[in-house]
Amino acid sequence: MTSRTGLAPLFALLLASWAMPAGAQTTKSVSIIPVQSLSFGLLLPGHRESVRTSDVSRRAVVALAGDDPVDVTLVLPTAMETPTGERIRLSFSAGDAALLTTSGSTISTLDPLQVNRVQFGNDRTVLFVLGGTAVTAATTRPGHYTARVALLVNRPGT
Amino acid sequence: MNRSLRLIAALGMLALPAAAQAQSITGSIAASADIATVFSFGVPSALNFGSITPNTAANASGYIPLSRNVGVIYSLPDGASTGQLTGPGGTITPSYTCGVGSTNAAITSAFSSCAATGNVLTLGTPTGLVNEFVIFNGSLTAAQTNTAPGTYSGTIRVTATPN
Numbered sequence: 001m002t003s004r005t006g007l008a009p010l011f012a013l014l015l016a017s018w019a020m021p022a023g024a025q026t027t028k029s030v031s032i033i034p035v036q037s038l039s040f041g042l043l044l045p046g047h048r049e050s051v052r053t054s055d056v057s058r059r060a061v062v063a064l065a066g067d068d069p070v071d072v073t074l075v076l077p078t079a080m081e082t083p084t085g086e087r088i089r090l091s092f093s094a095g096d097a098a099l100l101t102t103s104g105s106t107i108s109t110l111d112p113l114q115v116n117r118v119q120f121g122n123d124r125t126v127l128f129v130l131g132g133t134a135v136t137a138a139t140t141r142p143g144h145y146t147a148r149v150a151l152l153v154n155r156p157g158t
Numbered sequence: 159m160n161r162s163l164r165l166i167a168a169l170g171m172l173a174l175p176a177a178a179q180a181q182s183i184t185g186s187i188a189a190s191a192d193i194a195t196v197f198s199f200g201v202p203s204a205l206n207f208g209s210i211t212p213n214t215a216a217n218a219s220g221y222i223p224l225s226r227n228v229g230v231i232y233s234l235p236d237g238a239s240t241g242q243l244t245g246p247g248g249t250i251t252p253s254y255t256c257g258v259g260s261t262n263a264a265i266t267s268a269f270s271s272c273a274a275t276g277n278v279l280t281l282g283t284p285t286g287l288v289n290e291f292v293i294f295n296g297s298l299t300a301a302q303t304n305t306a307p308g309t310y311s312g313t314i315r316v317t318a319t320p321n
């Protein structure tokens with residue numbers, strides 16, 4: 001009997017610890033919604049092609065939704081590849097990313113090579129846009145080249 | 159009881175890391191590009207014998223550049239009439255050497271014929287973008303130029319098909 005009485009606070013503590021993450025997921029959640037891929041389009045061999053963050057048809061767009069600030073880290077590929085392993089070199093530099101409002105106004109220019117802190121406004125949604133540069137060689141073969149950019153979103157301090 | 163407490167405490171510890179993991183999410187963005195097939199003729203340089211003194215031999219060269227990053231099959235759609243010249247004195251058929259060169263000055267891969275229908279040369283896929291020249295070198299004998307004065311002209315048609 002004594003032992004059961006002693007367990008009660010522990011059960012309460014355990015339930016409380018489960019309740020906290022449940023609350024964090026519902027009211028403090030962050031969403032990543034890919035809107036548009038980074039598309040360099042048709043390239044010629046031996047050329048350098050840049051997509052700027054202002055290029056609305058070719059830049060990548062990801063909608064981020066949430067309440068509290070988050071840190072966004074990109075894992076950037078060094079090349080796009082064909083299924084047979086042929087490559088087009090990719091490069092990214094400061095200014096190749098930006099945060100926009102949902103109406104398209106620029107909030108800030110970002111360095112995709114750094115961890116970027118994102119603050120959400122009143123509408124809880126911002127657009128993260130990404131450009132970059134593809135460098136083809138004269139020896140680059142015709143074909144379809146692809147890559148993936150990983151987007152890691154963390155709450156500060158976690 | 160102690161065993162129960164340890165089990166509950168362990169469960170409680172597991173619950174907290176799960177909460178921390180929920181703070182981090184991952185997404186991905188696709189990036190893509192398409193490399194074009196390059197296959198185009200450039201501006202031709204006409205094969206022009208110029209002004210010929212009758213009863214003297216004459217030579218001339220002409221070329222057309224081709225840029226490509228794929229293989230090519232060359233053919234001569236006009237066959238035997240390729241490059242024939244017609245004018246006031248009738249038809250003159252120059253003798254030709256023809257083929258492809260990396261410069262416009264010399265043939266490095268000769269056509270199997272300069273006056274046959276069908277494929278006359280097949281070249282494989284290059285390691286990259288190449289600019290090559292389809293070259294025709296024409297010759298007229300003295301006997302051929304000993305004809306009625308006037309302008310003689312014709313066409314050399316070359317078809318390049320990606321391979």
